[in-house]
Amino acid sequence: xxxxxxxxxxxxxxxxxAHLVTINPDGSPQVSIVWVGxxxxxxxxxxxxxxxxxxNIERDPRVSLSLEGSGLNRIGLREYLVVHxxxxxxxxxxxxxLQRLAHAYLGPDxxxxxxxxxxxxxxxxxxxERFGGVGPWAK
Amino acid sequence: xxxxxxxxxxxxxxxxxAHLVTINPDGSPQVSIVWVGxxxxxxxxxxxxxxxxxxNIERDPRVSLSLEGSGLNRIGLREYLVVHxxxxxxxxxxxxxLQRLAHAYLGPDxxxxxxxxxxxxxxxxxxxERFGGVGPWAK
Numbered sequence: 001x002x003x004x005x006x007x008x009x010x011x012x013x014x015x016x017x018a019h020l021v022t023i024n025p026d027g028s029p030q031v032s033i034v035w036v037g038x039x040x041x042x043x044x045x046x047x048x049x050x051x052x053x054x055x056n057i058e059r060d061p062r063v064s065l066s067l068e069g070s071g072l073n074r075i076g077l078r079e080y081l082v083v084h085x086x087x088x089x090x091x092x093x094x095x096x097x098l099q100r101l102a103h104a105y106l107g108p109d110x111x112x113x114x115x116x117x118x119x120x121x122x123x124x125x126x127x128x129e130r131f132g133g134v135g136p137w138a139k
Numbered sequence: 140x141x142x143x144x145x146x147x148x149x150x151x152x153x154x155x156x157a158h159l160v161t162i163n164p165d166g167s168p169q170v171s172i173v174w175v176g177x178x179x180x181x182x183x184x185x186x187x188x189x190x191x192x193x194x195n196i197e198r199d200p201r202v203s204l205s206l207e208g209s210g211l212n213r214i215g216l217r218e219y220l221v222v223h224x225x226x227x228x229x230x231x232x233x234x235x236x237l238q239r240l241a242h243a244y245l246g247p248d249x250x251x252x253x254x255x256x257x258x259x260x261x262x263x264x265x266x267x268e269r270f271g272g273v274g275p276w277a278k
Binding site: 017019021023027028029030031032033060062063064065066068075076078080082084106110112114132133134 | 156158160162166167168169170171172199201202203204205207214215217219221223245249251253271272273
């Protein structure tokens with residue numbers, strides 16, 4: 001497990017969207033965009049249904065995610081963070097996590113999930129193994 | 140090969156960055172952010188060195204890319220486009236393509252690549268097979 005560098009943590013806790021990659025049974029990439037946060041040095045995201053990405057992670061826990069930063073490098077290219085890690089799935093807790101993340105992504109007064117009685121869902125917890133991309137977090 | 144829907148083409152030709160996923164020899168995802176454009180109904184990007192992503196595509200042509208849109212869906216989530224396709228690599232032509240894409244990504248007066256005598260590099264051409272994500276391009 002690699003500790004999350006401070007600049008990477010700041011981006012992971014911002015309103016930057018995370019492009020999450022999991023591996024399909026046929027070895028092809030599966031991609032979706034998710035909200036993320038950080039808890040106990042793990043990257044977390046919440047899911048109400050048991051999505052295909054979660055089934056993929058049950059079978060092969062290797063995941064990658066990428067987020068666009070706001071800084072530019074010396075030739076004007078946008079900084080970005082790539083995290084390679086391993087995911088594990090916890091049952092329950094999704095509505096509470098999504099509500100917390102909604103404050104970062106949508107605003108301080110938003111109710112999310114929007115329905116009154118959401119299912120408990122699943123929390124995906126990702127342990128970081130390697131950081132890349134372009135920016136202060138990249139080797 | 141799937142024809143690129145008009146709304147997806149508009150996003151692919153905008154200044155939205157593409158998160159490009161290729162498959163490493165060990166089956167894990169490799170992710171980088173690239174500039175993209177459209178030529179002859181293919182998605183194109185230019186590379187000066189023969190990056191790891193190009194080596195990956197030589198071995199396994201399956202690629203995915205994701206781009207953030209600007210619209211929101213009915214519950215306030217950002218639209219995004221995912222393209223699944225197959226890549227092939229052409230030698231040469233990268234500086235000319237990068238200069239064209241730099242006008243969309245950096246501005247009308249930018250010289251890119253910034254060096255005086257760039258190598259011919261490689262152009263990655265991606266044939267789309269399936270569109271997903273959240274937005275008018277998703278089934």
